[in-house]
Every structure is written in C-alpha cells, then in structure tokens.
Amino acid sequence: MSPSLAPPTETGTDDLRRTYETNVFGVVAVTNSFLPLLRRSPHPRIVNASSGTGSLTWSTNPNPQFASGRGGAAAYRSSKAALNALTVLYAQTLAEEGFKVNALAPGLRATDLNPRAASAGGDPAEAAAGAVRLALLPDDGPTGAFFSWDGTPVPW
Template identity: 45%
Template sequence: MADERIALVTGANKGIGAAIAEGLAAQGLSVVVAARDAARGAETARRIGAQAVMLDVTDDASVTAAAKEVRDRFGRLDVLVNNAGISGGRSQAPGAVDLGTIRTIFETNLYGVIRVTEAFLPLLRAGTDARIINVSSGTGSLAWMTDPSHGFAVRGSMAGYPVSKTALNMLTVQYARALSGDGITVNAIAPGACATDFSAALGITLERTAAQGAAVVIDLATGTARPTASFLSDEGEVPW
C-alpha cells in the first residue's frame, strides 16, 4: 500500500520496545521488530503481526545489513524508534566506577543511537512525515536531578546510565536542528519507571506497565502534532 506507514523499533523483542511495536501495529503501521536475537525478534513479530530484522545497535555490520534489508523490503522508513538501551547494572557509583561499564553503557545508549540513526537516515529522507523518537529517561533530566524536591534527588548517584541519557537528549536536539530542513522531527521521550526486565534486574518492583511507558511514543509516532527537539512524557514536556 502506497500510504502505509513503516516503523522500525530497536530492542523490540521485549519490554517497552515490544509494547511500542505492538501499539504501532495496532494503529495500522507496518512495523519492523528489530532485535539482536533473531529468534526472539521473530517470535515477538509473529505475536503482534509485524516483521522482524536482526539488529545489534553496537555492531556496524549488523546495523548496515538491517538498513539494507528494510530498504529492499520497503524502500523507505517513516518512523524510527531508538529504544534499545541498557542500565549497565550497579558498578556506576561515583568513587567506585568501573570505566568499562560506563563505556558499555555509552556504546549501546548513545553510540548505538548514532549508528542506527546514521544508517537509516537515507530511508527516513525517502519517507513521508518522518519521525525519529529516542527513548531517553527522566534520569537524563538535569533539571529533575538538581531539583531537591524531585524524587531523583534522593536516589543514589550513577556515573553511567543517567549521563548516557543526558547525552542522548543533547543528541536529540542536535539531530532535530540538522534535520529540520528535511522535514524530519526528532524527539526524546521519558517512558516513566516501568516493570520490565530492565527494572527487575535492578531489584526495583514497579506497577507501571511497559504499555503505559510506550503510550507517549505511539502518540508521537502517529499523532497530528509534529513537535521537534522536545523531551516528552505522557504528562507533557519534561524539563531538560
């Protein structure tokens, strides 16, 4: 169908990414579930009525091959959701930092987004009303982190994960500025703390579901409003 919209979501085999992919498919988009484990990606794609592609955001060859596959299948991309991300675990406390852990976090949460965005840009330029949505985190908000009345102020400090998300926020603004002439919007979102393997591995028990976290992405991907260079949650603008 000429007017079908094509969306690709990274890290879409589970968690918030799977919920985003499922929500977009339910809205009638042709969704590509991108996952580093091909079998698990295919399983999620089958469950939600989507296609799958193997994509490891840390691997140049895998990202290049995935972009070629999407080009061969569809010839374009209308929505790119950079969702894949890792917490990096607990070896991030300032004063006891494992630098290798920090590098690993940045390789996925920041360099991975750059790698994927660069590879898919030609396809997004060929798309219509194209949108890039970066799944950031409220922990990347300098405003919230430095607000003594905010819940984040009483949490432990981390030298890796939140720093990678603050960098991702600035990356979002830089791509938004660069791509405004192409009509491509670029925004960051904070899904809120959701019960996924990510939070479970940190020993955090939460009631908010991945689907609730995904809702802001689905609105941004499908809505008529076309903000760019914004940082949004389902409650509105997040202060940078």
C-alpha cells in the first residue's frame, strides 16, 4: 500500500516525518518567518491550506464524509488535524494584534497531489477563490475558524 494511503498500523515514522515536515513544520517555519512583515500590515491575515480529512468531527461522525478511508492516509490526515490545532493556537496568540488566522479545506481538486486528485475534476480556481476570500476578511471577520472552499464552516 502506498505510504500516503496507509492506515496508522502500516505507516512508518519516516512517512509521518516527511508528511509533517511539509504540512506542519513547513507551515510553522513560513508563518514565523513572515510574522515581522505581517505585523506591519494594517490587516494581517494567515490562511492555512488544510483538508476536510483533518476534521476530527467528520472523521468520527457515524456517517462521516471521510470515514470511508477506514483509518487510511494516517500521515496526511493527522498532519492536517495538527495544522488545524496550530491554526487555532496562532489565532489565539495573534488576536490582540488584529490578525485573522483561519484554515481552508479546498476540497478535492484536479491537481498532482495523487491519482485520485488528478482525476477529481474540481477546479483549483474555486479553492483559490476561497483562500483569497479569507485573506481579504474585514477586521470584524472570523479568526480561528475552519472553512470549506465555498465559505461553509467546517467542524474541527
């Protein structure tokens, strides 16, 4: 089984490290590097590209959208859940400075992420529009929230 689709019982620590390096540690490194510039902005915004597969609610719901994987893609899914937690923590830490920090679930898009995505047919521009919407939130907009590409709230 492909490491990207493996359940936790078949996921090696190297697979976890590689995935977390990109989806968690990379996000922290880039975010922290950009904080000095963002602090100079009158409207600082951070939008983390997450995934609905990182929603613990959707993963544990009796009729979940993502439970069909039966615990598969453990490295990817757990890294997105960790990113969601970091989104909340950044939002709390930076709120007094006027930051809006949110996560976006772009949905499955026709990209090179994996064979399933490549044949998905979802237009990447739709997801990009969702990210732009969050990046341009008004000052009274939400922070520490999780949204689908179309603006619908996603449960943590």
